[in-house]
Amino acid sequence: DAGITQSPRHKVTETGTPVTLRCHQTENHRYMYWYRQDPGHGLRLIHYSYGVKDTDKGEVSDGYSVSRSKTEDFLLTLESATSSQTSVYFCAIRGVRTGELFFGEGSRLTVL
Amino acid sequence: QKEVEQNSGPLSVPEGAIASLNCTYSDRGSQSFFWYRQYSGKSPELIMSIYSNGDKEDGRFTAQLNKASQYVSLLIRDSQPSDSATYLCAVIAGNTPLVFGKGTRLSVIA
Numbered sequence: 001d002a003g004i005t006q007s008p009r010h011k012v013t014e015t016g017t018p019v020t021l022r023c024h025q026t027e028n029h030r031y032m033y034w035y036r037q038d039p040g041h042g043l044r045l046i047h048y049s050y051g052v053k054d055t056d057k058g059e060v061s062d063g064y065s066v067s068r069s070k071t072e073d074f075l076l077t078l079e080s081a082t083s084s085q086t087s088v089y090f091c092a093i094r095g096v097r098t099g100e101l102f103f104g105e106g107s108r109l110t111v112l
Numbered sequence: 113q114k115e116v117e118q119n120s121g122p123l124s125v126p127e128g129a130i131a132s133l134n135c136t137y138s139d140r141g142s143q144s145f146f147w148y149r150q151y152s153g154k155s156p157e158l159i160m161s162i163y164s165n166g167d168k169e170d171g172r173f174t175a176q177l178n179k180a181s182q183y184v185s186l187l188i189r190d191s192q193p194s195d196s197a198t199y200l201c202a203v204i205a206g207n208t209p210l211v212f213g214k215g216t217r218l219s220v221i222a
Contacts, residue, residue: 033209042214043156043200058209090155098163099144099204103155 003027004104006091012110019078021107023091025071031094032074033101034058034066036087043090049074081111114139116203118213127222131188135201135213138182145177145184148200150215156200160186191220 003026013019023032033048035058045058047066055066063085067075078085088108092101115138125131133147144163148156162168162175162184174187184203188195201213 035212040214043212045209048209098161099207099210100146100158100161101156101202101210102158106155 004091004093004102006089006104006107008107009105010108012112013081014112015082016080019081019109019111021076021089021091021109023074023076023104025074025093027093028071029093029096030071032068033092033094034064034074034076035090035092036060036085037090037106038087046076046089078109081109083111085109086111114142114203114205114208114211116201116211116213118199118201118216120214121217122219123216124219124221125191127191127193127220129191131191131195131218131220133186133188133199133201133216133218135184135186135203136182137184137201137203137211139203139205139211140179140182141205142179142182142203143206144204145175146202146204146210147173147175147184147186148202148212150198150200152197188218191218193220193222196220 005024034046035043044060049055049068065077091104117136147160150156160175162177168175172189176185198215200215202210
């Protein structure tokens with residue numbers, strides 16, 4: 001158990017509403033990541049963080065923002081949700097030795 | 113752009129057979145290689161890692177790496193129906209984020 005908790009686990013929202021997904025870790029890992037997973041596309045990196053207030057964009061960052069004000073929490077925000085952002089979102093932390101990732105249980109978001 | 117390619121499958125094998133999953137990658141600077149297993153509706157789970165050329169065995173799983181050919185594979189011996197899942201290959205170079213293939217769906221037929 002990598003000590004990662006995602007919330008909410010399921011959410012249904014309407015187009016144009018803001019949505020925030022939370023990732024919480026208990027093991028003081030420096031690196032945290034947000035991926036989305038869609039059929040036919042696999043896991044795609046949205047944003048990642050390499051420390052408090054240090055974040056960078058991934059390959060599919062448009063429409064998303066992130067914040068990390070403390071080590072244990074990494075927030076993903078959709079400022080104005082669109083139907084194309086319907087997906088399963090995974091948070092991950094990076095192992096300290098060799099770069100492997102450990103994933104949270106995922107958050108399923110449906111935008112109507 | 114760094115790419116990791118996998119055959120999407122499905123790969124169907126009979127129970128007890130060897131399942132062979134393959135992955136190629138584009139970045140010659142890649143240093144670490146991982147295999148994840150993902151059951152339907154669940155999150156990816158790390159099952160193997162390999163860092164140097166050759167074979168690495170862990171129980172029924174063997175990872176094989178050939179950096180010259182930019183090729184990594186996963187063999188599952190004595191396949192069981194419980195091995196039916198999607199297997200994701202992932203590659204990392206330096207401190208860059210992990211890049212995933214789209215996964216190969218494995219079906220083990222009892």
